[in-house]
Amino acid sequence: MKRSILYTYLGIIALLGLCACGKDPIDDAGLLITQRSQCYMTSFDLLGSDHRTVLVSGQTKVDTTALTVTAIAKFGTNMQRVKPFCSLVSDAIVDAPMGVWTDFTQPQLYTVISGNRQVRKTYTVTVTLQK
């Protein structure tokens, strides 16, 4: 009886050890690939050269069904040199990368990719300037 308990105990320890040594999958950027299939953008912001938001408060709409983002930039914003930022559902990534100076005089496309890297949804981001 005592011996069987000991063997069971050792077996659990060995199993835990094997699990601990297993490598989680990562993508090309070294980010963890998880089981999550959710794929959507939750917020969007745009910064000017002074690293302050250029968007009019309360006017940004992220439509996760139509896959669009619409926003209004403040009067006088230099739309050719703005830096986009967004937040996503857990574990998702976005392509092209945000946080780089971008010309937003035309709508820009950003693809959200789920945590399991199986689902891709392309958002069209349109920012209009106050006139």
Next chain:
Amino acid sequence: MRQPLLLLIPAVVALLAVGCQKSVEPEQPLKNDLLKKTVGPAIVGDRIEFAYAIGTLEGDLKNVRAEATVAGGPGTGFSRNSWYTNYSTGVDQPKQTATDTLTNGNVSTANILDVATNKAVTLRYYYYPTADSQGKDVSFRFSGTNSTGKEVSIQSPNYRISSMDMKRSIVLGDGAKAYVSLADMTAYTKAEVEQNNLANKIDFVYVYRPTINTFAFGHAIVAPSNPTYLADVTLPTGLAKPRTAIDKRVDVKDAQLRGTAGFDVFIDDIDLQQTTFTNAADYAYGLAADQGAFVKSADGTYAAYVYVNAVNNTAKTMTVSIKRLKLK
């Protein structure tokens, strides 16, 4: 066998003890030390400040000397005062400890006062870079003597004198001294631009409009190329329309342009050399005190940082200070 080994133990311990002792140099009767107090770039129009400390155990302190490898401008030399902190108020107080402070060419000297009590003093030495020294390295050799004839000295590292030019407190006025030339680092009126044939030297125009099209606008600098924000301005006759690149900043509070203590952000040569103006605007609006803009002349000759010291909505003025680097 074990006994000889046991006998070795005291010898090993003794050797270790000797080995661990630090070699103690004999106390020097005359010592000095140097601290560079300023942390910003050495730029023409501002000064570098050193604290030179000297103390003697023999005789009295006699004099101190500083020799710069490049002669400084007016104001270079030792201050007569040492400083101590008043513990009641927390404010630093001056106390005169030196006299006969002289600067002749590269060499500054001072004699120590009240030598019976001033056995150790710290004196301030100020160095004002000159236009001739821009881009050059300068170093300093500080030395001092006591009444027994002993001398002590200390050599500073090299410091690079900035190639930037700086001009503080230029008052711009809407409809008045609104036309700014980076080449001259000066603001002109419309009449001055026309009378002095400066139409090709103006890099930006200052305007103040509380609102445009009902939207807040405020104090702005605008390149002559911009038709939108200069639409209601009667520009000087023949004014060239260069597209000066203007990139607004709100968090670059340069301590030298600000001209007050308590800030430790400095724009140095490398900032103006490496700042990129890709797709930069030709205007910056909504400017307020402590904000500013990186500016690059249309022909790429000058890069500058225009810092806003103050704005006045009633007088429609904006006071700016400029650091400028000639790029080519």
